[in-house]
Amino acid sequence: xxDMLDLNSAAAAGKPAAAGKxxxxxxxxxxxxxxxxxxxxxxxxxxxxxxxxxxIVGPSGCGKSTLLNILAGFDTLTSGEVYLDDKLLASVDRxxxxxxxxxxxxxxxxxxxxxxxxxxxxxxxxxxxxxPRAEAEARGIEMLKASGGLxxxxxxxxxxxxxxxxxxxEIIRALINDPKVLLLDEPFRAMDTVNxxxxxxxxxxxxxxxxxxxxxxxxxxxxxxxxxxRVIVMTTRPGTVKLDIKVDLPRPRTREMMASDAYxxxxxxxxxxxxxxxxxxFERGEKEMA
Amino acid sequence: xxxxxxxxxTHDAGPSAAASTAPGAAxxxxxxxxxxWPTFNWRGLVAVxxxxxxxxxxxxxxxxxxxxxxxxxxxVQTLVSDFLFTRSYWESWLISFKRVLLGFLFAQxxxxxxxxxxxxxxxxxxxxxxxxxMMRPIPPLAWVPLSILFWPTNEASIIFITFIxxxxxxxxxxxxGVRSIKQEHxxxxxxxxxxxxxxxxxxxxxxxxPSIAVGMTLGIAVTWNVxxxxxxxxxxxxxxxxxxxxYVSSTPPVVFVGMVSIGIAGALSTLLVDVIERRxxxxxxxx
Ligand SMILES: Nc1ncnc2c1ncn2[C@@H]1O[C@H](COP(=O)(O)OP(=O)(O)OP(=O)(O)O)[C@@H](O)[C@H]1O
Ligand SMILES: [Mg+2]
Numbered sequence: 001x002x003d004m005l006d007l008n009s010a011a012a013a014g015k016p017a018a019a020g021k022x023x024x025x026x027x028x029x030x031x032x033x034x035x036x037x038x039x040x041x042x043x044x045x046x047x048x049x050x051x052x053x054x055x056i057v058g059p060s061g062c063g064k065s066t067l068l069n070i071l072a073g074f075d076t077l078t079s080g081e082v083y084l085d086d087k088l089l090a091s092v093d094r095x096x097x098x099x100x101x102x103x104x105x106x107x108x109x110x111x112x113x114x115x116x117x118x119x120x121x122x123x124x125x126x127x128x129x130x131x132p133r134a135e136a137e138a139r140g141i142e143m144l145k146a147s148g149g150l151x152x153x154x155x156x157x158x159x160x161x162x163x164x165x166x167x168x169x170e171i172i173r174a175l176i177n178d179p180k181v182l183l184l185d186e187p188f189r190a191m192d193t194v195n196x197x198x199x200x201x202x203x204x205x206x207x208x209x210x211x212x213x214x215x216x217x218x219x220x221x222x223x224x225x226x227x228x229x230r231v232i233v234m235t236t237r238p239g240t241v242k243l244d245i246k247v248d249l250p251r252p253r254t255r256e257m258m259a260s261d262a263y264x265x266x267x268x269x270x271x272x273x274x275x276x277x278x279x280x281x282f283e284r285g286e287k288e289m290a
Numbered sequence: 291x292x293x294x295x296x297x298x299x300t301h302d303a304g305p306s307a308a309a310s311t312a313p314g315a316a317x318x319x320x321x322x323x324x325x326x327w328p329t330f331n332w333r334g335l336v337a338v339x340x341x342x343x344x345x346x347x348x349x350x351x352x353x354x355x356x357x358x359x360x361x362x363x364x365x366v367q368t369l370v371s372d373f374l375f376t377r378s379y380w381e382s383w384l385i386s387f388k389r390v391l392l393g394f395l396f397a398q399x400x401x402x403x404x405x406x407x408x409x410x411x412x413x414x415x416x417x418x419x420x421x422x423x424m425m426r427p428i429p430p431l432a433w434v435p436l437s438i439l440f441w442p443t444n445e446a447s448i449i450f451i452t453f454i455x456x457x458x459x460x461x462x463x464x465x466x467g468v469r470s471i472k473q474e475h476x477x478x479x480x481x482x483x484x485x486x487x488x489x490x491x492x493x494x495x496x497x498x499x500p501s502i503a504v505g506m507t508l509g510i511a512v513t514w515n516v517x518x519x520x521x522x523x524x525x526x527x528x529x530x531x532x533x534x535x536x537y538v539s540s541t542p543p544v545v546f547v548g549m550v551s552i553g554i555a556g557a558l559s560t561l562l563v564d565v566i567e568r569r570x571x572x573x574x575x576x577x
Contacts (some may be wrong), residue, residue: 074477098481108472114496124482157573220459
């Protein structure tokens with residue numbers, strides 16, 4: 001925890017804090033419009049301010065990953081627009097490209113297994129070709145070190161790490177590019193509760209220090225309420241905004257807050273909405289519930 | 291050998307394999323797992339001795355079926371007196387090895403690129419894959435007559451048959467490897483600023499290496515199978531021929547000398563391939 005403070009200098013690295021204002025306007029996504037016509041997103045709109053921690057909760061298959069993939073530039077949209085810092089990022093006629101300003105951390109983990117931790121972390125800086133190797137590696141080591149002393153595993157291969165460490169390395173690999181927005185697609189889904197708690201602490205530290213805009217996707221309502229400034233509950237597919245809730249809990253967040261009246265009141269307001277959508281999804285035969 | 295099973299297991303598990311490794315386990319980092327020195331397997335030794343003993347006894351007491359079979363002592367005597375110090379015996383080794391390696395090498399040289407392209411170009415796949423799938427079920431030995439008709443020399447036809455044995459296996463493995471590359475890896479590389487060419491060279495190829503290794507392991511085993519049979523059918527040299535001649539000339543000990551030699555040769559090639567595979571995948575070595 002003490003080490004985390006160093007991340008400040010590491011992440012900011014002289015640059016002014018990137019903005020990271022995201023505006024998603026009336027986005028719809030239909031897969032296979034000629035055939036099966038799977039409407040994954042239907043008129044989805046949300047705006048988030050720079051430095052927001054936005055969590056998106058919804059039942060399985062409601063289009064959460066679709067939304068994130070559209071933002072990341074991995075997928076096209078069928079209608080609507082996405083703006084990043086008031087610049088048009090994606091629309092129907094504008095094929096969008098992935099970029100280092102919006103890096104994703106995937107739920108299954110996607111470190112390159114044939115590269116060491118350090119080479120994974122510096123991959124972006126090297127590929128963007130603006131940073132000499134020595135400098136990239138120094139930055140990588142610095143950020144690993146700041147994240148709870150991970151520099152000692154810099155030369156390890158990902159398969160040698162626990163899944164928690166792998167996920168932390170992935171977050172650093174995204175963060176080192178100084179992205180405008182960090183996109184997290186259920187990064188802690190496969191973890192047990194104890195590990196999740198640790199990861200939450202790390203993520204909140206990173207959020208506090210780097211002040212990045214974060215979009216965090218999850219099944220887990222408690223996780224969303226604990227981490228985020230704002231929680232969007234999505235309807236079952238086709239996904240739209242069902243509930244948009246501001247989380248007024250103070251920061252830094254602590255586990256004790258989860259017993260506070262404010263937290264419980266928030267949870268009560270949200271949980272019914274989530275259950276309702278999960279129930280609908282279940283009845284429609286989707287494979288999992290929130 | 292355990293390395294091989296790891297490779298195959300990883301391969302079979304497919305894209306989800308990485309996700310399932312150690313869910314949340316608080317493994318200490320690095321610290322290479324020290325391999326326990328295998329304790330001496332005396333039961334195994336006893337079993338091996340018993341095997342030879344039983345064999346010798348069956349021969350001495352003329353058990354049914356063993357009338358023309360030589361005992362292990364005779365086999366060793368024949369090996370030492372008639373083969374080990376002759377030039378022709380080692381030439382048989384050399385010739386078979388050369389055929390295996392050439393067939394295997396050509397299979398790699400053609401199979402790996404073909405597998406890569408089959409996996410990455412949809413159009414190429416649509417055209418070529420049906421032809422490929424049409425030929426693949428034909429056993430390598432069924433190619434023997436055609437091969438002899440087609441190739442000007444016997445040597446070329448045997449190498450070709452050996453090549454066929456490994457080629458389809460290698461290609462199909464590489465193809466499968468390309469198809470099971472994690473989409474997330476490609477996306478991420480793209481996000482982080484890699485060009486299409488870099489993605490192919492630095493992401494697709496390393497991601498496919500484990501599949502290439504599987505193809506190599508399976509391929510080398512098949513090439514030995516094929517080369518021995520092809521030599522018996524269509525050649526006047528090599529270890530397969532040596533074994534067959536033992537039969538034709540009614541000298542059963544020679545049959546055994548041949549079998550033992552082939553076994554050793556196969557094991558040596560497998561070892562060689564294992565070493566190469568480990569070099570290809572340094573990230574798996576330190577597990
Ligand atoms: N390429 C595709 N082609 C057709 N349908 C798709 C495709 N990708 C996703 N879908 C469908 O779109 C819907 C939304 O998928 P998405 O992956 O966004 O859901 P999700 O909310 O992320 O679910 P989960 O919680 O399981 O990750 C699902 O019904 C899915 O089956
Ligand atoms: Mg998803």
